[in-house]
Amino acid sequence: MLKKKTAEDIIVDLVVYISLIFVGIVTLYPFLNVLAISFNDALDTVRGGIYIWPRKWTLKNYEIIVSNPQIYNAALVSVARTVLGTVLGIICTMFVAYPLSRKDFVLRRPFSAIMVLTMYFGAGLIPTYLLYRSLGLLNTFWVYIVPALLGMFNVVVVRSYIESLPSSLIESAKIDGASEFRILWQIIFPLTLPAIATIALFIGVGHWNSWFDVYIFNSQRPDLSTLQYELQKILASVSMQVGRNPDYQMGAMAETQQVTPNSVRASMTIVATAPIIMVYPFLQRYFVKGLTLGSVKGE
Amino acid sequence: MDAVYYTESKKTFWQKVKEQKELVLMIFPFVLYVILFHYIPLWWWVIAFKEYRPFQGVWGSEWVGLQQFKDLFSDSGFWLAMRNTLVISFLKLITSFAAAITLALMLNEVKNMLFKRTIQTISYLPHFVSWVVAASIVISVLSPESGILNQILMSLKIIKQPIVWMGEGHYFWWILALSNVWKETGWNAIVYLAAMTSIDPELYDAASVDGCGRLQKIRYVTLPGIAPTISMLLILNVGWLLNAGFEQVLLLRNPLVQDYSQILDTYVLDYGITMYRYSYATAAGMFKSVVSIFLVLLANKIAAKLNASTVV
Numbered sequence: 031m032l033k034k035k036t037a038e039d040i041i042v043d044l045v046v047y048i049s050l051i052f053v054g055i056v057t058l059y060p061f062l063n064v065l066a067i068s069f070n071d072a073l074d075t076v077r078g079g080i081y082i083w084p085r086k087w088t089l090k091n092y093e094i095i096v097s098n099p100q101i102y103n104a105a106l107v108s109v110a111r112t113v114l115g116t117v118l119g120i121i122c123t124m125f126v127a128y129p130l131s132r133k134d135f136v137l138r139r140p141f142s143a144i145m146v147l148t149m150y151f152g153a154g155l156i157p158t159y160l161l162y163r164s165l166g167l168l169n170t171f172w173v174y175i176v177p178a179l180l181g182m183f184n185v186v187v188v189r190s191y192i193e194s195l196p197s198s199l200i201e202s203a204k205i206d207g208a209s210e211f212r213i214l215w216q217i218i219f220p221l222t223l224p225a226i227a228t229i230a231l232f233i234g235v236g237h238w239n240s241w242f243d244v245y246i247f248n249s250q251r252p253d254l255s256t257l258q259y260e261l262q263k264i265l266a267s268v269s270m271q272v273g274r275n276p277d278y279q280m281g282a283m284a285e286t287q288q289v290t291p292n293s294v295r296a297s298m299t300i301v302a303t304a305p306i307i308m309v310y311p312f313l314q315r316y317f318v319k320g321l322t323l324g325s326v327k328g329e
Numbered sequence: 330m331d332a333v334y335y336t337e338s339k340k341t342f343w344q345k346v347k348e349q350k351e352l353v354l355m356i357f358p359f360v361l362y363v364i365l366f367h368y369i370p371l372w373w374w375v376i377a378f379k380e381y382r383p384f385q386g387v388w389g390s391e392w393v394g395l396q397q398f399k400d401l402f403s404d405s406g407f408w409l410a411m412r413n414t415l416v417i418s419f420l421k422l423i424t425s426f427a428a429a430i431t432l433a434l435m436l437n438e439v440k441n442m443l444f445k446r447t448i449q450t451i452s453y454l455p456h457f458v459s460w461v462v463a464a465s466i467v468i469s470v471l472s473p474e475s476g477i478l479n480q481i482l483m484s485l486k487i488i489k490q491p492i493v494w495m496g497e498g499h500y501f502w503w504i505l506a507l508s509n510v511w512k513e514t515g516w517n518a519i520v521y522l523a524a525m526t527s528i529d530p531e532l533y534d535a536a537s538v539d540g541c542g543r544l545q546k547i548r549y550v551t552l553p554g555i556a557p558t559i560s561m562l563l564i565l566n567v568g569w570l571l572n573a574g575f576e577q578v579l580l581l582r583n584p585l586v587q588d589y590s591q592i593l594d595t596y597v598l599d600y601g602i603t604m605y606r607y608s609y610a611t612a613a614g615m616f617k618s619v620v621s622i623f624l625v626l627l628a629n630k631i632a633a634k635l636n637a638s639t640v641v
């Protein structure tokens with residue numbers, strides 16, 4: 031049935047489209063601005079007026095980062111923890127989600143209560159710190175990996191996804207004499223891939239973005255620093271100078287170095303964001319589906 | 330199959346455990362893991378009642394009863410942190426709800442799928458960058474000299490002098506709230522959009538027959554349709570009231586806005602990790618945890634009641 035657009039329709043459409051374009055610009059623009067600053071000559075940036083295109087092109091800001099062995103090392107640590115943390119995280123999540131998804135599992139209720147309760151409380155920073163200290167996790171690479179092996183939210187997502195699969199799959203595999211481990215990895219795992227892709231994105235992004243664990247537990251070990259923590263250090267030095275007119279000060283300092291903390295911060299921000307921007311388009315169409323599938327199928 | 334099921338149900342608990350030993354084997358290490366990493370730390374709450382000195386160990390340290398809590402509650406800095414926590418999380422709660430619902434309502438009105446998807450894809454993006462990156466962007470945008478916001482306001486002749494946005498306490502609260510809106514609105518809108526897709530299309534047709542325009546349909550069909558989701562999320566968020574956003578505040582705070590940026594989490598951090606006052610900081614953290622648990626239980630209870638009443 032075709033209807034003529036009323037005046038109200040046109041006004042609503044106009045308001046909605048213009049507002050949404052505005053939202054899009056406001057969301058995206060800061061990234062583009064930082065990108066432009068990162069490619070612009072540092073001394074020139076101090077004059078202001080850089081919008082989405084660099085005025086004086088240079089790679090100087092990135093050269094500073096690439097030539098800094100500390101930051102190079104931090105990038106390696108970031109990649110290592112992200113890859114290892116994601117792979118181990120997926121395996122551990124599967125090992126917990128599968129038994130909890132089985133309605134006939136005798137220990138389902140007590141175990142899922144123990145697990146799910148942890149979503150609602152935390153002992154706090156100091157007890158956590160003291161635990162890690164007594165486990166010998168402080169100042170090691172493992173403090174990034176071990177405490178983050180299991181995220182309860184991820185377990186819940188995968189569990190409800192497995193529950194939505196037909197249970198006859200498991201039944202028939204059991205009749206064929208497959209062990210539970212075999213059922214998990216050869217039947218459930220391939221069928222759960224959409225949900226796994228979703229939590230892989232969450233776990234991976236969590237590891238890549240994490241800086242607080244570095245700051246609290248590994249700040250004595252520069253060799254275990256990550257990209258986000260290096261950016262945080264630059265940020266902290268800028269924050270301390272707020273109100274003392276940072277740009278001028280940095281301008282004075284820049285005379286000799288040809289870079290300013292502002293410009294290095296911009297390029298560092300881009301480096302710390304780039305991997306996410308790169309995988310995002312490939313994964314983003316999955317995560318909404320993966321997230322909602324479990325719940326939608328329940329209806 | 331029925332017969333098998335029947336005999337199975339007659340088995341004792343331990344027989345069943347034995348039969349499912351593979352499943353038990355699979356999950357058991359992780360049950361221990363969760364106990365170790367989430368329940369054992371609660372044991373350290375005991376130092377809130379002691380004067381913990383690392384060299385004397387937890388048991389060797391002296392009991393001081395409720396002294397740490399007395400010190401805590403008589404410290405004006407603690408109450409300042411409490412005020413800031415509540416104000417900041419309240420401000421963030423209101424702005425993030427309003428923004429997410431508005432965005433979802435607008436996206437729902439878009440019929441052009443390509444446009445809708447493009448805006449959605451852009452709007453999720455900030456959710457996936459770290460707060461370090463977001464803070465860096467916020468500082469860059471608000472910078473007094475080269476920051477884009479001051480430049481725009483100045484070229485529009487709204488202000489004559491650049492404003493030091495990060496240097497004023499009241500601005501700082503709004504910077505937290507609005508940067509949170511920038512980062513999370515697209516993501517938060519997902520749940521409302523999902524709720525909107527489950528609204529019966531016949532309701533819209535019926536509204537059309539009754540002569541409702543677009544705005545009236547939003548008012549009388551869409552909003553009531555997502556009202557249960559809104560109230561549920563609002564209630565559940567009450568449980569998070571003492572979490573004002575640790576990372577965000579930690580990254581954006583600076584000495585000029587100290588009196589407005591100190592929240593309970595940063596208070597614990599400053600006293601515990603930076604000044605080594607473990608017992609005092611644990612008392613503060615314990616207070617926060619206990620109140621939070623209470624709020625979560627309360628929220629869940631209200632949510633359950635509300636859910637029951639809407640279902641029936």
